[in-house]
Amino acid sequence: MSLLVVGSVAFDALETPFGKTDKIVGGAATYICLAASYFTKSVNLVSVVGGDFLPQDIAMLQRHGVQTEGLQIKVDEKSFFWSGRYHNDMNSRDTLATELNVLANFDPVVPDSYQDCQYLMLGNLAPGVQLSVLERLTNRPKLVVMDTMNFWMEIALEDLKKTLAQVDVLSVNDEEARQLSGEYALVKAARKIQAMGPKTVIIKKGEHGALLFGPEGEIYFCPALPLEDVFDPTGAGDTFAGGFIGYLAATNDTSFGNMKRAIVYGSAMASFCVERFGTERLVDLTEKELAERVARFLALTYLEQPLSVA
Amino acid sequence: MSLLVVGSVAFDALETPFGKTDKIVGGAATYICLAASYFTKSVNLVSVVGGDFLPQDIAMLQRHGVQTEGLQIKVDEKSFFWSGRYHNDMNSRDTLATELNVLANFDPVVPDSYQDCQYLMLGNLAPGVQLSVLERLTNRPKLVVMDTMNFWMEIALEDLKKTLAQVDVLSVNDEEARQLSGEYALVKAARKIQAMGPKTVIIKKGEHGALLFGPEGEIYFCPALPLEDVFDPTGAGDTFAGGFIGYLAATNDTSFGNMKRAIVYGSAMASFCVERFGTERLVDLTEKELAERVARFLALTYLEQPLSVA
Numbered sequence: 001m002s003l004l005v006v007g008s009v010a011f012d013a014l015e016t017p018f019g020k021t022d023k024i025v026g027g028a029a030t031y032i033c034l035a036a037s038y039f040t041k042s043v044n045l046v047s048v049v050g051g052d053f054l055p056q057d058i059a060m061l062q063r064h065g066v067q068t069e070g071l072q073i074k075v076d077e078k079s080f081f082w083s084g085r086y087h088n089d090m091n092s093r094d095t096l097a098t099e100l101n102v103l104a105n106f107d108p109v110v111p112d113s114y115q116d117c118q119y120l121m122l123g124n125l126a127p128g129v130q131l132s133v134l135e136r137l138t139n140r141p142k143l144v145v146m147d148t149m150n151f152w153m154e155i156a157l158e159d160l161k162k163t164l165a166q167v168d169v170l171s172v173n174d175e176e177a178r179q180l181s182g183e184y185a186l187v188k189a190a191r192k193i194q195a196m197g198p199k200t201v202i203i204k205k206g207e208h209g210a211l212l213f214g215p216e217g218e219i220y221f222c223p224a225l226p227l228e229d230v231f232d233p234t235g236a237g238d239t240f241a242g243g244f245i246g247y248l249a250a251t252n253d254t255s256f257g258n259m260k261r262a263i264v265y266g267s268a269m270a271s272f273c274v275e276r277f278g279t280e281r282l283v284d285l286t287e288k289e290l291a292e293r294v295a296r297f298l299a300l301t302y303l304e305q306p307l308s309v310a
Numbered sequence: 311m312s313l314l315v316v317g318s319v320a321f322d323a324l325e326t327p328f329g330k331t332d333k334i335v336g337g338a339a340t341y342i343c344l345a346a347s348y349f350t351k352s353v354n355l356v357s358v359v360g361g362d363f364l365p366q367d368i369a370m371l372q373r374h375g376v377q378t379e380g381l382q383i384k385v386d387e388k389s390f391f392w393s394g395r396y397h398n399d400m401n402s403r404d405t406l407a408t409e410l411n412v413l414a415n416f417d418p419v420v421p422d423s424y425q426d427c428q429y430l431m432l433g434n435l436a437p438g439v440q441l442s443v444l445e446r447l448t449n450r451p452k453l454v455v456m457d458t459m460n461f462w463m464e465i466a467l468e469d470l471k472k473t474l475a476q477v478d479v480l481s482v483n484d485e486e487a488r489q490l491s492g493e494y495a496l497v498k499a500a501r502k503i504q505a506m507g508p509k510t511v512i513i514k515k516g517e518h519g520a521l522l523f524g525p526e527g528e529i530y531f532c533p534a535l536p537l538e539d540v541f542d543p544t545g546a547g548d549t550f551a552g553g554f555i556g557y558l559a560a561t562n563d564t565s566f567g568n569m570k571r572a573i574v575y576g577s578a579m580a581s582f583c584v585e586r587f588g589t590e591r592l593v594d595l596t597e598k599e600l601a602e603r604v605a606r607f608l609a610l611t612y613l614e615q616p617l618s619v620a
Contacts (some may be wrong), residue, residue, distance in 0.1 A: 089494070184399070187453045187536045208518040211536060221610045223531045226521060257614050264613070300531045301611040303574070304567050 003249040004141070005032050006046040006133045007123020007238070008103060009053070009071065012078035013096075013228025014277060016232050017088055023276045025057045027080065028123035028147065031235035033271040034282040037064035038120075038290060039250040044114045046133060046212045048102045051075035060283065069111045077102045077172060082234050090230045091206060110136045118142040119249040123238060124149050127156055127163040134166055143254045145245050146198070147181040147237065150176050165197035168254075171241050173204045186211060187219075200259065202244070204237055212263050216257040222263045223300050225271045225293075232277045239282065243269030270291045313559040314424050315342050316356040316432020316443045318413060319363070319381065323406075324587060327398055335367045336428055337390065338433035338457065341545035345552025345568045345579040346431075347374035348600060349560040354380060354424045356443060358412045361385035366410065366617035370593065379421045401516060408597060410448040415604040420446045428452040429559040434455070434516070437462050439475040453564045454557050456508070460486050460557050478564075481551050483514045496521060497529075500567045510569065512554070513546055522573050522613045524566040532573045532612050535603075536582045542587045546580045549592065553579030578603045604617035 007029030014021045025042050036043050044067040049058075051074065058068055083097040106129055120141040122130040127148065146167040152177070164170065170193060178184055181192035186302060190213035200216040204257045209223040209228070214264045222276060244259075244266035251258055275281045317339030324331045339357045346353050354377040361384065387468055393407040399586075416439055430451040432440040437458065444454060456477040462470050463486070474480060480503060488494055491502035500511045500523035509525040517540070519533040553568075554576035561568055581603060585591045 025583060061536070185536075185538050185540075205518065208515065209533070219536060220612075221533045221536070223519070223533065224609075226495075226529060226531070228495050229496050230495075243457075259611055278505050298613075301527060302530075303570055304570070304609075 001042060001252045002116055003036055003040055003044040003143070003245060004044045004046065004106055004110070004117035004136050005029050005123060006130065007032055007125055008080050009045070009047040009049050010082060012085040012234060012278060013134065014232055014234055015085040016090070017086070018231050019097070019277070020075045021277050025082070026082065026124070026235060028238040028280055030061070030279060031238035031273065031282070032121055032123050032242035033061055033066045034064055034167045035239045036246030036249070036277055037066060038269070038285060039243070039246035039265070041065040043067065043246070044117060045110050045113070046070035046110060048072040048074060048106050050078040052158055053079050063171065070109060070114055072109060074102050077091040084234070086233065096167065108133050108136070108216070118252070119245055120144045121241060121245045122146040122163070122167065123241070124289040127152050127160040143168050143248060145171060145241065147171045147241050148176070149185045150179050153179050161196060167198050169200040169202065170198040171202040171204065171244070173206065173237065177201070177203045200256070202263070204240060206238070206281040209229055210240070210267060212259060214259070216256070218256055220260045220263065222297070224267060225296060225300070227271065227274070230274045232233070233274050234278060236273045239273040240266040240270040242266070256262070264294060264297050268297055311428040311452070311562045312352040312354060312426055312430065313346055313350055313429040313555060314354045314356065314420070314427035315339050315346065315431045315433060316440065317342055317435055318390050319355070319357040319359050320392060322544060322588060323393040324542055324544055325395040326400070327396070328541050329587070331587050333391070335370070335540060336392065336545060336588055338548040339437070341583065341592070342362055342431055342433050342552035342588060343371055343376045343592050344374055344589055345549040346556030346559070347376060348579070348595060349553070349556035349575070351375040353377065353556070354427055354505070356380035356418050356420060358382040358384060358416050360388040360412045363389050377423070380419060380424055382419060383546065384412050394544070396543065402541055404452040418443050418446070422498070428562070429555055430454045431476065431551060431555045432473070433551070434459050437466055437470040441469070441476065442474040445542035453478050453558060455481060455551065457481045457551050458486070460489050463489050464620070471506060477508050479507040479510040479512065481512040481514065481547070481554070483516065483547065487511070488512045512567070514550060520550070520573055520577060521603070522569060524569070526566070528566055530570045530573065532577045532607070535606060536575060537584070540584045544585050546583050549583040550576040550580040552576070574604060574607050578607055
């Protein structure tokens with residue numbers, strides 16, 4: 001089924017212990033679309049860039065089957081820009097610059113050709129903008145997945161709660177789940193967030209894997225692959241979300257059992273993302289690489305024989 | 311097969327955000343023996359206590375099938391005592407008191423009746439003492455598992471390395487693995503530790519589960535159960551080790567495939583341990599409770615159908 005993705009398409013400048021980049025293509029929607037494109041060839045983008053965005057970068061998305069009719073280009077403005085420096089542990093970072101530019105007044109346009117989308121991914125953006133995209137669809141999609149971050153909890157909590165009440169799945173990291181719920185234990189945090197709207201909650205724990213909490217109290221856990229080096233964690237969460245919803249859209253099955261499989265694919269895509277700077281590793285993955293990576297995930301928790309005590 | 315356990319049998323006084331205790335029974339060997347007793351009824355203890363240790367606490371161990379012929383009682387001395395306070399996150403703690411007492415000059419005695427033990431658990435102790443137990447066995451056991459902590463890396467690193475060279479499996483937590491190896495990434499840390507002696511390395515990550523690294527580069531991961539409350543983490547690592555080696559001794563199978571199953575049992579035992587103060591939850595578990603707990607662990611990573619993209 002068709003997937004609609006809204007989120008930022010932007011420039012990032014990154015510093016990690018392994019090196020630094022000039023302005024490179026980034027943004028939540030970029031990572032989501034690229035990851036999803038390995039599962040479904042019907043990905044429809046809603047976003048905005050400035051006149052500084054390069055045609056070749058839009059062409060890169062189109063080459064991955066991403067429809068860009070909903071990508072506004074404001075020729076007299078500049079694209080959203082974020083710059084950050086990661087610490088040695090790769091778990092914490094300093095923001096060096098945030099220039100909203102075209103995102104400051106982003107009014108999303110949903111083209112008529114996108115109206116039949118059954119899967120909607122609300123990538124990290126102001127929650128009011130996320131909600132407006134949902135409202136501009138004539139029919140509610142079969143599944144709405146939302147990503148957000150602590151920044152919006154601090155400056156737009158009421159908007160965030162309004163949007164949250166309308167979505168099926170929320171994807172956040174452990175610290176965000178704790179902040180949103182006021183609970184330290186993730187089991188309790190998930191339950192409180194479920195009461196705010198989303199029947200299903202994903203809590204991402206970075207190198208410690210991801211938890212999926214279902215509507216009937218089900219819990220599924222997918223480990224992260226133990227990696228020798230995390231080169232650049234930028235976009236890992238968005239890539240995870242893109243693999244997750246891309247797999248669901250491709251299989252058109254929103255059961256909890258299928259979401260568990262989708263979490264494995266999301267985790268596999270994220271494990272590629274962190275191996276190089278920015279989107280570098282995501283632009284030319286092969287089916288074979290993806291299949292091998294998923295097999296490594298499954299091997300990690302696989303028991304050959306049932307458990308028994310002699 | 312018979313299991314020999316060496317380690318401390320002691321008193322602890324604990325403070326957690328949920329309350330505090332007077333002096334209660336603790337010590338690495340106590341937790342190890344209790345956990346192992348749910349798998350094998352042939353557990354042989356080597357340790358030392360003072361005249362202040364209560365007969366009823368020794369009887370409690372005996373009721374679980376633990377042989378105490380190797381438990382020395384120094385009537386004119388006091389038992390090892392540790393007191394600590396856990397912080398709100400339960401991951402960090404302050405040591406309030408450490409009184410070595412009988413442990414200061416502990417010279418372990420291995421009774422003749424223990425000589426046929428095929429499984430040896432070297433619980434956390436001075437590494438020189440751990441080594442002396444191994445040396446006092448006429449025949450080398452089939453499997454030697456060692457637990458240790460950062461304290462010994464700081465004050466007895468050479469002894470630690472000597473002992474490490476003689477063991478089959480090392481069980482440490484993530485910070486200890488990083489300190490011992492000088493590597494941040496756990497995959498690299500495990501490889502360096504394997505080069506020091508133990509062909510198999512277990513890295514415990516607390517609420518984030520445990521990793522098992524095998525001699526052929528195999529990796530297995532067992533998640534921790536997402537718990538609503540961790541009441542008291544004291545002894546969780548020892549309990550994990552006791553369940554691990556208890557299962558191996560009971561099944562008498564030291565293959566990597568069986569160690570994976572043993573990790574699940576160790577994790578299940580540890581998940582009980584943290585539910586109450588000290589050994590409270592470990593003294594009267596039922597087989598049914600253990601089976602249900604293990605089933606919950608398996609459900610956490612279970613996929614009903616193979617993965618496939620439509």
